[in-house]
Amino acid sequence: MPGLRILAIETSCDETAVAIVEDPDAVLAARISSQIHLHQPYGGIVPEVASRNHNLALPPLLLGALEDAGLRIGDIDAFAATAGPGLASSLLIGNTTAKTLALSSGRPFLAVNHLEGHLLSPFIGQPGGIRPCLALVVSGGHTLLLQLRSAENYILLGQTRDDAAGEAFDKVAKMLGLPYPGGPEIDRLARGGNPAAYHFPRSMIDSQNDEFSFSGLKTAMLYTLRKINNPKSQMENLCASFQEAVVEVLVTKTLRATRRLEQRLVTLSGGVSCNSRLREAFADACQRENIELRIAPPELCTDNAVMIAFAASQKLARGRCSPLSEDIDPNLALA
Numbered sequence: 001m002p003g004l005r006i007l008a009i010e011t012s013c014d015e016t017a018v019a020i021v022e023d024p025d026a027v028l029a030a031r032i033s034s035q036i037h038l039h040q041p042y043g044g045i046v047p048e049v050a051s052r053n054h055n056l057a058l059p060p061l062l063l064g065a066l067e068d069a070g071l072r073i074g075d076i077d078a079f080a081a082t083a084g085p086g087l088a089s090s091l092l093i094g095n096t097t098a099k100t101l102a103l104s105s106g107r108p109f110l111a112v113n114h115l116e117g118h119l120l121s122p123f124i125g126q127p128g129g130i131r132p133c134l135a136l137v138v139s140g141g142h143t144l145l146l147q148l149r150s151a152e153n154y155i156l157l158g159q160t161r162d163d164a165a166g167e168a169f170d171k172v173a174k175m176l177g178l179p180y181p182g183g184p185e186i187d188r189l190a191r192g193g194n195p196a197a198y199h200f201p202r203s204m205i206d207s208q209n210d211e212f213s214f215s216g217l218k219t220a221m222l223y224t225l226r227k228i229n230n231p232k233s234q235m236e237n238l239c240a241s242f243q244e245a246v247v248e249v250l251v252t253k254t255l256r257a258t259r260r261l262e263q264r265l266v267t268l269s270g271g272v273s274c275n276s277r278l279r280e281a282f283a284d285a286c287q288r289e290n291i292e293l294r295i296a297p298p299e300l301c302t303d304n305a306v307m308i309a310f311a312a313s314q315k316l317a318r319g320r321c322s323p324l325s326e327d328i329d330p331n332l333a334l335a
């Protein structure tokens with residue numbers, strides 16, 4: 001007998017994504033439509049442009065995903081959608097669509113926290129299911145350090161006091177004249193640069209808590225740029241030096257919490273965990289300390305609907321579903 005089939009929709013920001021997953025994590029279809037090119041001229045996400053394009057992109061993506069999976073709507077056992085955090089008008093498109101499909105087919109609806117999707121993504125397709133770990137979630141909107149005990153049991157240890165790690169990448173990239181989103185651009189340019197060429201602050205690296213602060217990096221970059229005659233010639237060194245500051249803080253604080261809480265597994269998730277230097281630095285540090293490291297493949301680190309389906313399957317396995325009256329919440333917290 002086939003497992004339960006969950007169709008999940010993700011529309012919290014600028015990616016419209018649909019996935020069909022057979023419980024718990026066999027991916028039958030995963031379609032994604034990025035709007036980045038529409039927002040690039042503005043240097044960031046324009047909420048109204050985002051919601052209107054989710055509205056346009058979603059129907060063909062749904063049909064395409066069903067075709068990829070060789071299924072019809074009637075073959076789907078449950079419908080899930082991101083309920084927050086994210087842009088209100090964007091969340092509403094995916095959420096209302098999933099509720100409507102659930103209502104018309106008489107199947108359950110599951111509201112999923114986008115951050116829970118990221119948090120659990122390193123376990124998708126991995127044997128052994130979800131295991132206790134120290135989890136770092138680093139995205140465009142969040143920088144969270146958590147202790148994960150089981151699928152729906154986690155403790156928030158700390159988060160950023162100001163900018164998220166991805167936000168720091170995006171803002172600094174903008175100052176350097178690089179296109180949005182800045183993270184992948186900085187990652188690419190940094191490969192040819194010297195990470196010790198400039199010194200950027202490692203804010204809160206020695207603080208005895210699990211909090212972060214990245215907003216000082218913008219000011220530091222501004223002052224550094226003022227001192228350089230030809231910043232374009234220093235682009236690679238600036239990117240490598242800035243990136244190293246972010247990476248060093250993330251690795252140091254995550255490993256310190258891992259030791260303190262005697263965890264044997266570290267997971268990374270969220271868009272910033274695509275960063276090649278971050279992956280390399282975590283791999284080195286974890287190997288040195290004999291700690292296991294799990295990072296989802298890049299397509300599951302950035303926003304996607306497979307992670308929403310996977311988080312929904314964990315809820316469904318516990319007999320949980322959401323009322324159709326449940327609202328979206330742009331500020332939905334994780335713990």
Ligand code: KG4
Binds near residue numbers: 303
């Ligand atoms: O998780 P995500 O796709 O969306 C949110 O939930 O925010 O993360 C997007 C963020 C952006 O800030 C983007 O610049 C960053 O992830 N990002 C990266 C890389 N790829 C994406 N940051 C650094 N290096 C990368 N390779």
Ligand code: ZN
Binds near residue numbers: 114118139140271303
């Ligand atoms: Zn995300």
